[in-house]
Amino acid sequence: MKKIYPDTEKESNYSNLDKMSTKELLENINAEDKKVAHAVETQIPNIEKLVDAIVSKMKLGGRLFYIGAGTSGRLGILDASECPPTFGVSDQMVIGIIAGGDFAIRKAVENAEDDFEQAWIDLKKHDINSLDVVIGIAASGNTPYVIGGLKKAQENSIITGSITCSNNSKISKEADYPIELLVGPEFLTGSTRMKAGTSQKMVLNMITTSVMIQLGRVIGNKMVDMQLSNKKLVQRGVEMIVEALDIDEKLAAQLLKEHKSVRAVLLSRNKA
Template identity: 70%
Template sequence: MKNKKPDTEKPSKYDDLEKMSISELLLNINNEDKTVPQKIEEVLPKIECLIEVIVAKMKLGGRLFYIGAGTSGRLGVLDASECPPTYGVSDNMVIGLIAGGDYALRKAVENAEDDTEQAWKDLQEFDIEKNDVLVGIAASGTTPYVIGGINDARKNGITTGCITCSSDSPLARASEYPIEVVVGPEFVTGSTRMKAGTAQKLVLNMISTTVMVKLGRVKGNKMVDMQLSNRKLVGRGTQMIMDELGIGEKEAEKLLKEHGSVRKAIAAFSRK
């Protein structure tokens, strides 16, 4: 059976964009963007199911992998790269891979997304195994690199999920835990860095944030394990300690620098 045209490729509801004023363009783009959270709300149970399995696997020592191409791949790499500084986890805990390799983060790599075998080769470099979870990201749900990776992962007993913005796509059918956020046609026809990209980013935020909370990487509402990689973050950590312990800035900063994290500083003070 021939696959239907992806929802992300349908014509925009707007035409003659070049004739619109700047204010009209902004208003119409904003109106379209407002629909994205509503569409995500419709699939929250699906997101919950995927997160539950990720948390369970990670408690067994597993990791979370993202694979994608183009904008989707960049968003996965972005989410993965922000977990270590935000939550103090290993670089090897959440891993993002993009078709074409790191070079493709800045420039398009011709035909990289069309190789159905390359994703599995890329994943094998990280010794992906049965306690890991693989999430494929593709707005259209038709990207060969992503579908090939998901299919190969399932053949090897690895749990799979996906984030796509088209209904009944090959990627969703290939994945055990599909998330389909069908945001409809883009303002600029086919420009999936817009609503589709926004939807993917929001879902990725939900996944990684909720996983880290459930793994104990947040206390109250604070990033108590964040890396102290610059002056701003040292200041933020100092304030957290001040708020938690009711002590002055100098003492809080001294504790933070001595113990290296907000969590350890608070624990050390509490043992006194």
């Protein structure tokens, strides 16, 4: 019987990669990457439903958890780690968990993704509850770590979502809000850090950005709650204030230094 592979593991549409010139390699990779945005576009209705569910839970004090292994796990951690500096929220609001623990962020942990029970153990360390939402990320859609975590979350009345790059995958069946990004076989057969990873990253960007905007963490199109953690961001904050209040840069800098955030400056001036 012929083995059936997940979409992400199917044979590349390209042969003899080792015979291609650098230009041919780059052009062909780019040709495949162009398919990603379209695959994401087809899933906007499903992404919308998941975002709305997250917003409703977060308004009640809930949190968003990502669980994944390998590249998928790292992408979840990346997205979670960028929320505090971008939106000024607690690092406990969006939490990324990877199979194998933090060590696996940099180095592969053998067999970590095959443990069906471990994701729920990892989630319970954060006192997960029914106000929270869990999104499982797995390019193949077959990762036991993710499947097990979603299954236990559902059993405990926790809303679940999934992001995969395979059709009718196992994690989709364990998700209230499944997202399937059908980007097709990778240029390099099975290398899901490529198109699959890119599509997952795009959706994660869409989810947290939309959620934070819906929760009021943005004014206009500005990151008014961003953490002022370096000179570049302080200067960006000053420029936001100059534009919003039509004042000179020196006064804007003084106000930002006094109030510690762009939002606080804008609110103080509006009250005045």
